[in-house]
Amino acid sequence: MPETSAKDGYNSTFLQQVQEGSEQNLNRCYQCGNCTAGCPLSFAYDIPVNRIMRMLQAGERHAVLSSKAIWLCASCETCTTRCPNEIDVARIMDVLRHMARREGLVAEPPVRHxxxxxxxxxxxxxxxxxxxxxxxxxxxxxxxxxDADLAPVAIGKGKLGFRPHSIKHQNEVQRIFARFREQQ
Structure with missing residues (x-):
């Protein structure tokens, strides 16, 4: 059970869990703001990327996992590229989405769907x-x-087929999903 203070929502194990899941050292982040400045979607976020990073360092589990920003992130890796400390911020956002999903904290249901x-x-x-x-x-x-207006254009360009493409070793892909479910 994570240690949480009822007063401020501090979770003493949150930072460690995110660091282990992402294999990143979040203590190297010194809030330069390059991640937020370069993010093409920051205009849509409820919490800017650099603030998410600071909240992680502060152990604010519920606030981070409840944010819309982690679901709206396009994983374009601009933040990662711009980080002077070589922190893979996009990977951290991905780990946060997985954590939020496991805890039922999906702030943007259409993205999850x-x-x-x-x-x-x-x-x-x-x-x-x-x-x-x-x-x-x-x-x-x-x-x-x-986006119904896009379908005719996509069909006309051969980008939207009416039948699935066949691939070799389709059963191998299904076994990957089965292994994942066994681990859950």
């Missing part, structure tokens, strides 16, 4: 089947008309 639809498609077909993935996403979210 898209992620789930993508993984289900890869598990079933060995690679993403775009039309099936989008049908799954629409079914989960009810967002029937979102």
């Amino acid at each position: 898209l992620w789930d639809a993508f993984l289900k498609s890869v598990e079933k077909y060995g690679r993403v089947f775009e039309a099936g993935m989008m049908a799954n996403f629409v079914g989960r979210t009810g967002r029937f008309w979102t």
